[in-house]
Structures are given as C-alpha cells and as structure tokens.
Amino acid sequence: MATIQKAQEAVAIPAEVAREPKPRKLTWTPYAFMLPSAILVILFFFIPALILFYISMTNQSSANFSNPDFIGLQNFKTILNDRFVGKIFQNTVFYVVMTLTFFNVGLALIISLVTTHIERRAGIFFRTIWMLPRLTPSVVYIMMWKRIAAGPPFGILNQFLAPFGFEGVNWLSAQGNPWLFVILSNGFIGASFGMIIFTSAIESIPKELMRAALVDGASILQRIRYVILPELRWPLLFVVTYQSLSLLTSFELIWLLTDGGPGLYRTEVWALTAYKRALANYFGNAQWGYASAWAVFLVIIGVILAVVYMRYFRFNELVEEPKIEVL
C-alpha cells in the first residue's frame, strides 16, 4: 500500500520541479537566521555610527541645536591641536592595558584557578563574593571606594596603615595615587567577567585529562601550564578582545571617582572627554558636534582593534563547520 502511494506521488510531481526543489527553497534560510542579529547591528550600531559621523562634521551645540552648520573636518583639527590630547590618549592606553592585564585577565584567571582547586562549595562562595561589585549600583560602589581612599582622618586605608607609622594622605589627590584607585575600582568589577568565562572553561576540561596529567607526574603548576592554559586559549582571547573594547568605551566609574582629575586630566580617558563635551560641559554649553568627533576616534579605534583581533587570533577557527550539512 505504502509503495503504491509513493509511486503515485513520484508520478504526480513534474520532473522539472522534482529535480531541484531543495536548493531553491534553502538559499534564503541562512539569511533568515541571520536577520534578527543583522537588524540589531544595523539599528544599534551602523545607523548610530553614521549619525555620529555626520554630527561630528557639524558644529551642533545647545546654542544652535536645530540648524547646525556643516564644518567638515574642523572638529578633528581642533582635537588634534588640543594641548591635552596626547595626555588623554596615553591615559586611555594606560588605563585599558593595566586594567585588562592585571584584573580583567590576570586576576580573573587567578580567581578561577584557585576557586576550581579548592573545595567546591567554598569555590562557589568566593566566586559569588567576587560578583558583588558588579551587582552593586555604581554610585554606591564608588562611594565605598571614596571612603577607602579618603584623606585623614577618615580614610579606611589610612586607618589600616596608621599603625605602621604612615602619615595618611588623600589617595585620590595628586599626592596620593589616583590611578591605582581608578584601576582597582574598575578591575574589581571587570575581573568577574573573565572569572565566569574561565571558571566554566576550566570546569569543562575532562576529568580524565587532569587525572592523566597527575599520573604523568605533573605538579599543580605544571598542570596549569601544560594542560589548563592551553585549554583556555580561546576563552582567553575572547576575554581580551571583549574586555579591551569595553574598557576603551567605559568611563562612568572614573567619572564618579576622580572625574578625570586631580588637576588637569590626570586620570582623564578618551570616552570621558567625549561624554563631558557632549553632556557635562562646564558652561552648560553641550558641544555635540565636537564631542561626536571625539567619539568617532573611539569608534574607529574599536573597529580597527576588532579587525586586528579577528585576524590575529584567527577567530574564524572558533567557528566550527556545521555539524548538519543542510545550509
């Protein structure tokens, strides 16, 4: 019965259609799957970026909001001639590199390694604690750092150091070490991202692999060096890429903690400058055009970095061939 039905179906389909029905139907499927993310990228990256590029070539400000003049590359010239642009650029690089190296990657790696090698529940407990800074509202979090760094007689750090004969200083002042606190406050939050990624990667290393290393005679450091770190290669590259790009554009903690100070631009970073020019100008005059030009630099640097990372780290190797060959 079934065979008869099949035979009838086969006859019913015209030869032409029967020959190549699949490719035609499937050609659009991959694009359909990509559509949602494509819409998001276009809506929230490409269009804003284009608008940004346009505004950066105008003198739009709160004074001439509705009819700004097109002034070409004037804003960019102004930036490059700015007395502090070099300083701010250096600051940004310093901030990104230090926070990334010592906290977002370094500390994250150490926390993951330690908490996966102690008793399981203790490990989970410590990792939960490390998540807390991220869960705390930024303003509250920075207030706590300000209390820690405050000058005598209040500063918590000073009180701890007092017994050792330390005189005490306002750590966020020029006499203190504002950069240390900028990096610490950002790093303590940043570390938890890498921590989660690294921990799950470490825990997904097959148990038998670790046992094999034990039997082969590897000490704990050798196991980290020869088994765990090679297995963490991709998570490491991912965290470096993702976190360096997000550090580049982050400024809110610095803004709250030092506002780029003390003094002139001691801890000012690029994104903070852009923000201030656009929305927090001293004279209540928001220079959107000029601020956009600052932001354009960030977009360009970000895109270049992303491309370099993609190339250099060969991220396409991460993308596996589809397991099911349909598309």
Next chain:
Amino acid sequence: MEVVLRNLTKKFGQVVAVDHINLEIRSGEFVAFLGPSGCGKTTTLLMVAGIYKPTEGEILFDGRLMNKVPPQQRNVGMVFQSYALYPHMTAFQNMAFPLKLAGMSQMMQAERVKRVADMMGIGHLLDRKPGELSGGQQQRVALGRALVKEPDLLLFDEPLSNLDARLRLVMRGEIKRLQHELGITSIYVTHDQVEAMTMADRIAVINEGKLQAFDTPDDLYDRPKTLFIAGFVGNPPMNFFTVSIRRENGDYFAESEGGLRVKVPSERAEKALAGGLEQVIMGIRPEDIQMDESGTSENKGPVFSVEPLGRDDLIDVHIGPDSVFLLVDPLKRVRLDDIVHLEFDTAKVQFFDPETGKSLLWT
C-alpha cells in the same frame, strides 16, 4: 612490582563505592577487575593510582605503604577509557610528556618515544594531534604514553570499550602480548568478561564494592565459589535449579519439584549432601546440555523461546516451572512450542547452599 590492597574502602558521603577489598597482586601478574557498571572498579583503580584518597585501608607497593604518596611519585602508567590525550599536543608530545616532566633530555625523550611508538606501530603518526587520529590510533598513543615512562604498574580503565569489535580483538591481543613481554604488573578494569577471561592471569570479581572472588579464569569458570560468580561468569549464563538429591541403587539423582531429574556424579553429590541440606541449588552450563534426538530422555518440555546467535541458537526449554537454556545447531531448526528432549552432561555440575549462596563443592 607486588601490589597489596588491605581493607581498601572508599566512601563518597553515604555511598560506599569500595568496601573493604583485600587483594594481593603478584609481581608481573595481569589482573582484571571484573564487575557490573557502578560496582567500584574505577574508584579502586584511582585509589591505586593515588588520585583518590582511601577512606580506610592500605595500599602497599612492594611492601611500602603508598596511601600518602602523591600520584606523581608512584610511577604508574594509566590508560583511560576516553584515552585522555592532551588535545593541543601532537602524538609525540603526548607520549613525551611524562618524560619531559621527569626532566629527561630532549634526545633521550625522542629516542624513547620513537622506540615505544615503533613497538606500537604508530611511528608514522607522531606529528598528528589527537583530533587527527582514529579511535584505535588514539588508543595506541595513550598506551604508548603509559609505557614510555617504564612504569612499575600499569592501570587500564576499560581502554577498549570505545572501539569496534574487530579492533577490540586486535588490541586485546596486543595489550596482552606487550604486558607479557614487558612483564609489568597490570590491573585491567573491564565489565566485559570475555576480555577478562582471555587476558587476565587472575580475575577479581567485584560487586557492589565488595570483592566476590579472586581466581584464575579457569577456576572462576569451572570451580565457582559462590552462586554470584557462577551466574556472572560465562555467557550465556549458567542454569540454576532448586533440587533435592536422592540415592537410588548406588547412583545419585537430582530432582526438581517441576519434574527435572538428572543423574549426578557421586563424588559431587556426596559433597552436596554432606551439609545435610534438604534442598540445594544445582548449576549446569548451557553448553553441558544437549538436545536428545533419539527422544528417550525423560527430561522434556516445550520450547519457550529461540534466539539466533549466529553460530548457535539459544533456546529456552520449559520443564515444569524450570527454565533450561541451551545452545543448539541452527540447522536443527528448533521452533517455538516444539517438544524437545534434553540430555544433561553433569560431569561439571555445581551445587550451592540456597541460604548462603556458597558452593558446596569448593571453598
């Protein structure tokens, strides 16, 4: 190296994975741990390797207490079920890894790895990463890695269970030959009794964390000391019947309530009767039962099921409430509900105490 396990016990919380195991493994011996899934074989092996700490009991290597010695210092080689090769290292680097950790010079490493690789027939694969090797090749690399450091003890945790039947046969032979030539004391964990029977000098049968028997394959098969062993070893498994033993005209007969009646050798029957038990459990292997084509045997019944196994058919004949499994030639074309007569060769018949499950013949 001689290995002794004394009251070895491992508990995971409430679960007793290994329960007071006592075992003495002679130097150069090939011992199999055989038991059903979850019986504690791997746990025992990992304690011997030093990866798990025993909850109780002792592990001795050549008389030296090893409980506190870390795995790095035990000089054991281990082959895992999943091979556990380092994915980012080539086959060469995998095999050289233990030597590198031991601080051996590069030249010595290369020389040793080459020698072992040639012995294993993987000399041409040394540049490949595990992902570029077939399962069987990976298995050889894993075995090579365990061998290069010339261990005092080799541990195998079901190393062949991921291979196809043919390759398993080949590897079985190779591992056995290597072990024999190198004379390294070995413990081989498996739940495949054919593997255990064909490879091991002695087999430790483990069930629910307890050692059930530790004997040569022949002893386990022909002289099982417990009902569990008798039923566990051998495929298809032994037939069991509850019988009483009668003496008639100087001969002994075992009779079941269902009507089965077979003559049994007097030597064995006397031992079975010595305990004064009213009823005993009699065990006969399927291969000791034949179909009686002359139709004279008094033991007969309908065929309840026929399972073609290829070379033989496994048939189940019901004699009263008793089920009798035996192997017959497929050419005989036995069909369901045929009435067949059976002939029992009772030379190897076994008797067990129904209460304790202990053999009445062997202690």
